[in-house]
Amino acid sequence: MRFALLEGDRVEASPKLRATCPGCGAEVIAKCGKHVSWHWSHLSRELCDPWWETESEWHRNWKNRFPITWQEVRCQNTRTGEWHIADVKTPSGLVIEFQRSSIHPDEIQLREDFHRSLIWIVDGCKNDxxxxxxxxxxxxxxxxxxxxxxxxxxxxxxKRWHTTKPVFIDFGPEHGFWRVLRFDLSSKRGMAGIVNIDSFVQLACSGTTDFSSVGGPATE
Ligand SMILES: [Zn+2]
Known part of the structure; x- marks a missing residue:
């Protein structure tokens, strides 16, 4: 993760620093190597967010399109106590999850149930x-x-991303950023809309939480 707590402030990793994980409260140590962007690492992740995915440059570049106070936000269900760290959460409550590794459909469902307004951004460049x-x-x-x-x-x-919440797939600068508008599981036919990333970010920052009107993969 990029931010940890040090004397109550959100701080970025710097050499030899130790701080506290904003999720589970455990001690985290700064990892400041040459090859991977500087980040915080747990001594043991056991009690932390099981949904957390190791952060890649792709994650970080996407998160950096949003203000830093919106990045890595702890979200808790006050009734059950369950908590997770959202990649980005806007002040109006829109959660944006950047997903690189594939996750089981059951887990996608759990996350969609946990976050009321959620959109997915999937890395479409994991393989050529x-x-x-x-x-x-x-x-x-x-x-x-x-x-x-x-x-x-x-x-x-x-098929994996045939979900109920809006899904955008980032196929990179050459192949574009697309919203999946429709996908039929049996015929494998679909419809997608090309999206300008800057306009998308502007819209997400505007206070909108409802992206449903533009369709979704499960829309009839
Ligand atoms: Zn933690």
Whole structure:
């Protein structure tokens, strides 16, 4: 994680520093190496957030599009006491999760139940296959940036992300940032809309929490 607590302040890792995890309250130590961006590391992650994913440059670049006070926000259900750290939570309560590793559909469901307004941003560049495949199968986008695609092959990208909350897939600068508007599990046909990242960030920062009107993968 990028931020830990030191005497009540959120601080970034710097050499030899120790601080407290804002989630579980355990001691964390600064990891300040040459190859990975500086971060905080637990001595033991056992009691911390099981949903937390090791942070990559991709995560960090995305989070940095938002103010730092919105990054890594502890969210707690006051009734059950369950807590998790959201990658980004806007002041109006919109949670944005950046997901690189694949997670089980049951876990996707748990997270969707926990966070009321949630949108997913999925790294579509984990393998070359998905983004080239997507680009090759895509029709020419219409004037609203909407295109149709036929998915085939063994990749389960769109099947895994056939969820009830809005899903955006980041296929990188060359292949674009897309919102999945529709995906039919049996025919493997789908519809996606190309999204300008800056406009997306502006919209997410504007106080909107409802992205449902523009569709979603499970929309009929
Ligand atoms: Zn922790």
């Amino acid at each position: 296959f998905d983004r080239f495949n997507f680009s090759n199968m895509l029709s020419r986008p219409n004037e609203d940036g909407i295109a149709h695609f036929n998915w085939f092959g063994r990749s389960t990208l769109f």
